Amino acid sequence: MRKEVLAKIAANKLTPQEGYDILYGTKSRKGRFVRMRINIAGHPFLNFFLRMFFLLPVPIGLGKLFLRFMDEDKYKEFMRMILDSTIPTGKVKIRMESKEIKVKLKICIF
Incomplete structure (x- = not known):
């Protein structure tokens, strides 16, 4: 998956920010x-x-x-x-x- 996203970024199909969001996403905070x-x-x-x-x-x-x-x-x-x-x-x-x-x-x- 990581290589595919990096290949799309290299081919200008994704922006670096979109690629970062796909790879790492946002972690939700835990309910307390x-x-x-x-x-x-x-x-x-x-x-x-x-x-x-x-x-x-x-x-x-x-x-x-x-x-x-x-x-x-x-x-x-x-x-x-x-x-x-x-x-x-x-x-x-x-x-x-x-x-x-x-x-x-x-x-x-x-």
């Missing part, structure tokens, strides 16, 4: 915080408590710390899937909805 919104139908006091609890973004490192202490493999697998797939990209929104609960996660780069 998770902002959560949890809404449970029919429980206004619990919703208020959860909104106050998750008012500020939570560091992803804190979530990884809690993963070590979880017992059930299903929850571990789910959380690892979310954390591993979203950390390299950052700026990801995840919405999960059912009849009883709505969860919104937003991975932020600060």
Whole structure:
């Protein structure tokens, strides 16, 4: 691939800047915080408590710390899937909805 791009640059089919972008690209920054919104139908006091609890973004490192202490493999697998797939990209929104609960996660780069 590298030789092909360099050959295109030599033949003036690509500018040096375009060739550099193809070869190296831009690295996206890792997401470091998770902002959560949890809404449970029919429980206004619990919703208020959860909104106050998750008012500020939570560091992803804190979530990884809690993963070590979880017992059930299903929850571990789910959380690892979310954390591993979203950390390299950052700026990801995840919405999960059912009849009883709505969860919104937003991975932020600060």
